[in-house]
Amino acid sequence: MSRLEGKVALITGAARGMGAAEARLFVAEGARVVITDVLDVEGKVLAEDLGPSAMYVHLDVTDEHEWNVARAVAERTYGRLSVLVNNAGILHYGSLAETSKDDFERVLAVNLVGPFLGMKVVGGAMAAGGGGSIVNVSSTGGLIGYSTLGAYVASKWGLRGLTKTAAIEFGHAGVRVNSIHPGGVRTPMTDPDGTGATVRPEMFAQQPIPRIGAPEEVANLALFLASDESSYCTGAEFVVDGGSTAGQDLAAAASVAP
Numbered sequence: 001m002s003r004l005e006g007k008v009a010l011i012t013g014a015a016r017g018m019g020a021a022e023a024r025l026f027v028a029e030g031a032r033v034v035i036t037d038v039l040d041v042e043g044k045v046l047a048e049d050l051g052p053s054a055m056y057v058h059l060d061v062t063d064e065h066e067w068n069v070a071r072a073v074a075e076r077t078y079g080r081l082s083v084l085v086n087n088a089g090i091l092h093y094g095s096l097a098e099t100s101k102d103d104f105e106r107v108l109a110v111n112l113v114g115p116f117l118g119m120k121v122v123g124g125a126m127a128a129g130g131g132g133s134i135v136n137v138s139s140t141g142g143l144i145g146y147s148t149l150g151a152y153v154a155s156k157w158g159l160r161g162l163t164k165t166a167a168i169e170f171g172h173a174g175v176r177v178n179s180i181h182p183g184g185v186r187t188p189m190t191d192p193d194g195t196g197a198t199v200r201p202e203m204f205a206q207q208p209i210p211r212i213g214a215p216e217e218v219a220n221l222a223l224f225l226a227s228d229e230s231s232y233c234t235g236a237e238f239v240v241d242g243g244s245t246a247g248q249d250l251a252a253a254a255s256v257a258p
């Protein structure tokens with residue numbers, strides 16, 4: 001259990017959901033982890049639960065000043081950051097005709113401008129200080145489109161593209177940058193009250209793996225990319241979606257041939 005021994009990781013939006021699962025796994029694998037979020041109570045409780053290898057720092061990813069403060073606090077406490085997981089994200093439902101400009105920009109601010117600032121502030125320090133690994137949490141919404149999720153899809157395609165520019169710009173300085181693309185995963189984003197009422201099995205019935213994913217299944221992929229095991233991987237997309245983007249099951253759907 002030491003795949004991240006000696007690493008210092010900052011994870012955004014880590015008070016709950018996938019980010020929290022990554023924080024737990026990274027600490028178990030020997031990293032020191034800076035849990036950041038805007039949910040201060042949940043973030044502090046998680047950090048206390050994980051012990052001295054974890055700390056909580058408030059960080060609204062849309063605020064460049066808060067990024068600089070979080071980086072400074074992290075470095076003062078644990079030393080140089082070597083892993084950044086840009087995980088914080090928000091959803092907004094609405095057709096293009098129904099989505100306001102404010103809502104569209106709010107989603108882009110968190111899901112795209114946030115990771116941009118993270119790569120600028122933390123990625124820049126990693127590049128100057130000897131390297132590291134950045135994991136950008138996109139979505140299958142960064143590979144295909146979904147109705148009623150235009151702002152989200154735009155943000156996740158944008159993050160996929162920005163990942164490639166960052167990989168090229170930082171590569172020679174030893175910083176690897178990859179995007180991960182989860183399909184449906186059971187977290188407070190998809191199951192806000194924790195009862196499963198919003199997780200409809202029929203939404204997953206056509207997938208090769210016909211169920212919703214668990215946050216730990218995404219954390220395992222983030223662990224691989226954060227660790228030196230992925231030393232030849234950069235600028236790439238890694239999909240963890242139960243096969244949902246593999247294609248259509250025409251036999252099961254009894255569809256006409258395309």
Ligand code: NAD
Binds near residue numbers: 017061089139184190
């Ligand atoms: P979640 O809602 O449980 O967690 C997201 C976290 O981001 C929350 O703790 C929230 O407080 C935090 N956050 C929101 N705005 C923030 C801001 N301005 N600054 C800092 N933190 C902020 O959702 P999740 O499912 O764990 O999502 C994690 C990531 O995975 C997101 O980027 C999401 O888009 C992506 N994703 C989720 C799914 C899914 O099915 N759950 C699928 C694909 C991709």
